[in-house]
Amino acid sequence: MTTIASPLEHRIDRRTTGLASSTLTITRRAALRYLRTPQLIVMATLQMSLFFLIYRYMFGGAIRAVGFPYVDYLVPGFIATGVLFSGIGAAVATAEDLEQGFVDRLRSLPIPRSAVLAARALADTAILTLASAVTVAIAFAVGFRLHGSVWGAKTQTEVYESGDLQAERSSRTPSSGVPRATVFGL
Amino acid sequence: MTPTIEAHGLEKRFRKTRALDGLDLVAEPGQVTAVLGPNGAGKTTFVRAVATLLRPDAGTLRVAGHDVGCEPQAVRRLIGLAGQFAAVEPAMSGRENLEMVARLFGQDRRTAKANAAAVLAQLGLDEAGDRLVRTYSGGMRRRLDLGASLVGAPRLLLLDEPTTGLDPRSRIELWDAIRTLVQAGTDVLLTTQYLDEADQLAAQIVIIDHGRTIAHGTPAELKRRVGGNVIEVHARRHDQLATIATALSGLDHGGAQIDEATRRVTVGVDSTRDSLTAALGSVEAAGVQIDDIALRQPTLDEVFLALTGQPIDSDDTSRTPQGAAA
Numbered sequence: 001m002t003t004i005a006s007p008l009e010h011r012i013d014r015r016t017t018g019l020a021s022s023t024l025t026i027t028r029r030a031a032l033r034y035l036r037t038p039q040l041i042v043m044a045t046l047q048m049s050l051f052f053l054i055y056r057y058m059f060g061g062a063i064r065a066v067g068f069p070y071v072d073y074l075v076p077g078f079i080a081t082g083v084l085f086s087g088i089g090a091a092v093a094t095a096e097d098l099e100q101g102f103v104d105r106l107r108s109l110p111i112p113r114s115a116v117l118a119a120r121a122l123a124d125t126a127i128l129t130l131a132s133a134v135t136v137a138i139a140f141a142v143g144f145r146l147h148g149s150v151w152g153a154k155t156q157t158e159v160y161e162s163g164d165l166q167a168e169r170s171s172r173t174p175s176s177g178v179p180r181a182t183v184f185g186l
Numbered sequence: 187m188t189p190t191i192e193a194h195g196l197e198k199r200f201r202k203t204r205a206l207d208g209l210d211l212v213a214e215p216g217q218v219t220a221v222l223g224p225n226g227a228g229k230t231t232f233v234r235a236v237a238t239l240l241r242p243d244a245g246t247l248r249v250a251g252h253d254v255g256c257e258p259q260a261v262r263r264l265i266g267l268a269g270q271f272a273a274v275e276p277a278m279s280g281r282e283n284l285e286m287v288a289r290l291f292g293q294d295r296r297t298a299k300a301n302a303a304a305v306l307a308q309l310g311l312d313e314a315g316d317r318l319v320r321t322y323s324g325g326m327r328r329r330l331d332l333g334a335s336l337v338g339a340p341r342l343l344l345l346d347e348p349t350t351g352l353d354p355r356s357r358i359e360l361w362d363a364i365r366t367l368v369q370a371g372t373d374v375l376l377t378t379q380y381l382d383e384a385d386q387l388a389a390q391i392v393i394i395d396h397g398r399t400i401a402h403g404t405p406a407e408l409k410r411r412v413g414g415n416v417i418e419v420h421a422r423r424h425d426q427l428a429t430i431a432t433a434l435s436g437l438d439h440g441g442a443q444i445d446e447a448t449r450r451v452t453v454g455v456d457s458t459r460d461s462l463t464a465a466l467g468s469v470e471a472a473g474v475q476i477d478d479i480a481l482r483q484p485t486l487d488e489v490f491l492a493l494t495g496q497p498i499d500s501d502d503t504s505r506t507p508q509g510a511a512a
Binding site for chain 1: 262276338
C-alpha cells in the first residue's frame with residue numbers, strides 16, 4: 001500500500017449532481033446487474049415461453065373463442081400479466097438494495113433522491129421492453145395476428161409497460177382483437 | 187477551527203426504543219474519532235444521522251458548520267459513507283463501481299476515471315480492478331467499499347464498524363488503509379465494538395451506551411481510568427480459582443475477577459513491564475496448576491465495568507424508555 005500525498009483531484013462544485021446524469025448512471029448499474037446474470041434472463045425467458053406454449057396448445061385446445069382465434073385473446077392477456085408480474089422483480093431488487101446498504105450509499109451522495117427510483121423504473125422498463133419483444137416474437141410464431149392497426153397495438157403495449165408503475169384498468173373490445181386499456185394518473 | 191462534527195442533545199426514537207437519548211459529541215478536525223459501544227448503543231443511528239439518512243427528533247447536529255437538517259446537500263458533498271455492509275455492485279468490476287460513485291459525486295468522465303484508478307492503487311486493488319466484484323473475497327469487497335466512500339475525495343469519512351466479520355489479516359490491511367487516509371488529511375468518524383481497534387486508530391474515543399455519551403478522551407486518558415492492561419489466568423481446575431484470585435489480588439488495588447464458566451481469573455494492572463512476571467511468580471508460589479497466563483488489553487466489557495461500575499447489560503428490555511428511566 002502506497003501513500004499518496006494528494007491522491008484525488010478535487011472539483012470545487014457546490015451544486016447537486018444533475019437528475020438526468022445521476023439517473024442514467026444508476027440505471028446503467030441496474031441494467032448491468034441484469035445483463036451480467038445470464039441465468040436470470042435464460043430462466044425468465046424459458047419459463048415464459050413454456051407457460052405460453054402450454055396455454056396455447058394444451059389449455060387452448062379446450063377453449064372455443066367466439067369471433068377470433070383463442071391465441072388473439074391469449075397474447076395481450078399474457079403480456080399484461082407479464083408486465084404486472086415484473087413488478088415483483090422490481091420490488092425484490094429494491095428490497096435487496098435497501099437491505100445491502102446500496103440505497104444508503106446512494107442517499108448519502110449529493111444527487112437528487114428521486115434519481116434512485118427513477119433509475120429503477122427506467123432500467124425495469126428497458127428490461128421489460130426486451131422481454132415483451134421476445135413474447136411477441138413467439139406469439140407471432142404460434143399464430144397470433146393483429147386485427148386492428150399497428151399504431152393501436154403499439155399504443156396498447158406502451159400503456160401496458162407504464163402499467164408497471166401506474167394503476168391500471170383494462171377492458172376488452174372484441175372489435176379490435178386486443179384489449180383496450182385505460183390508465184389513470186399518466 | 188470549526189469542529190468536523192458537533193452534536194448536542196441528539197435524540198432519536200424508534201417506536202418504544204430510544205436509539206439516541208441526548209447524545210453529545212464533538213469531533214475535532216484532523217483526526218480519527220472512534221465511537222465505541224456495545225450492540226444497540228446507538229452507534230449506527232448516530233452515523234446515519236450524520237450521513238443525512240435519518241432526521242433526529244431533537245438536538246442539533248452540524249457537520250463542518252453545516253446543519254444536517256437544513257443543508258443536507260452541503261453535508262453530502264463533504265462526506266463519504268462506508269456502512270456495515272459492503273454496498274458495492276457484485277455484477278460490476280471494482281473500477282466500474284468506483285467510477286459510478288465518482289460520477290454521482292458530479293465528477294466528469296475523465297476525473298472519475300483518474301480518481302477511480304488512484305483509489306484502486308491506494309487500496310492495493312489495481313490488479314483486481316477489472317474483475318467483477320462477485321469474484322472478490324470479503325476483505326477485498328470491504329476495501330472496495332471503503333474506496334467507494336473515498337472516490338469523491340470527502341472531507342469526512344464515516345466508517346460504521348468497518349472490520350466486523352473480517353479475518354485478522356484483512357482487518358490489519360483495512361487499518362493500514364485508514365491510517366494512510368488520515369495522513370492524507372481526511373477526518374474519520376469510526377464506530378467499533380473493539381477497544382483495540384479504537385486504540386489502534388483513534389486520537390479521540392467516545393464511549394456511548396443507551397444513546398448517551400458515557401466517557402470520552404484520548405486512548406491514554408481512558409486507559410488510565412480503566413487501569414491499563416489485564417492479566418488473565420486460565421486455571422486447570424475449578425477448585426483452584428479462589429486460590430489464584432487471592433494470589434493475584436496482591437498485584438493490584440482493584441482485586442481479581444473470577445469467571446467460573448470459563449475458569450478464568452482476571453486482574454487489572456497499571457504497569458505492564460514487570461506485572462506478568464510478578465503474576466507468574468505469585469501463581470507459582472501458590473502452588474496451583476494453570477493452563478495459560480496472558481497480558482492483554484481490557485475488553486469493552488471490562489472498560490464498561492471500570493467506567494460505569496456496571497457490566498454491559500445485554501438485556502433488551504432495558505433499552506425501552508421504561509428501562510432507561512429506571
